[in-house]
Amino acid sequence: AQSVSQHNHHVILSEAASLELGCNYSYGGTVNLFWYVQYPGQHLQLLLKYFSGDPLVKGIKGFEAEFIKSKFSFNLRKPSVQWSDTAEYFCAVNPSGTYKYIFGTGTRLKVLA
Amino acid sequence: GAVVSQHPSRVICKSGTSVKIECRSLDFQATTMFWYRQFPKQSLMLMATSNEGSKATYEQGVEKDKFLINHASLTLSTLTVTSAHPEDSSFYICSARDLQETQYFGPGTRLLVL
Numbered sequence: 001a002q003s004v005s006q007h008n009h010h011v012i013l014s015e016a017a018s019l020e021l022g023c024n025y026s027y028g029g030t031v032n033l034f035w036y037v038q039y040p041g042q043h044l045q046l047l048l049k050y051f052s053g054d055p056l057v058k059g060i061k062g063f064e065a066e067f068i069k070s071k072f073s074f075n076l077r078k079p080s081v082q083w084s085d086t087a088e089y090f091c092a093v094n095p096s097g098t099y100k101y102i103f104g105t106g107t108r109l110k111v112l113a
Numbered sequence: 114g115a116v117v118s119q120h121p122s123r124v125i126c127k128s129g130t131s132v133k134i135e136c137r138s139l140d141f142q143a144t145t146m147f148w149y150r151q152f153p154k155q156s157l158m159l160m161a162t163s164n165e166g167s168k169a170t171y172e173q174g175v176e177k178d179k180f181l182i183n184h185a186s187l188t189l190s191t192l193t194v195t196s197a198h199p200e201d202s203s204f205y206i207c208s209a210r211d212l213q214e215t216q217y218f219g220p221g222t223r224l225l226v227l
Contacts, residue, residue, distance in 0.1 A: 042220070043206070044218035045218075099145055099162055100159060105156045
């Protein structure tokens, strides 16, 4: 079955630390990839997406993600986190040719001021 | 950016009653909308895919007679929880898919069935 794994369930960092959140998926075909963020009390917002082309994708608020096809991974990175990045982050995979998104279980990030 | 609204944001109802939740895409047309359920500290579970002008496609294990979905226009989909029970209490989220195949999410509706 298709699945998305986010191995880090909880991450705690100090401000200015670097961030990398893992996302791996199990699907052999072409996929579209997404990272969404859910700030406390708010709805899911799109951070960035990858459809094709340059595997290094830049999103909003200084986030980026790299698609490594051979590793079935789409890890999210930010060189220097801020307290305002405290949120829950969801990776989603959309198998090409379908409408469905398959979500990971999410990673709760807490940034200490 | 694309905006999706949901109404109401929260609702409390008695067991056995029905509740309707609206999902609107405010600045784009969405031929496809989705309804999810989010359990505490868990990811989103897709309940159904709603296509404008046709019947919704339900995921395995989701009762179509209990969760009625109507997608009457390109900007509006509704989810009606019929004969609600306490176990239906949850956070329901809709999303709308734009022409670039990206889903944008509504703020969610918290349902509490007493």
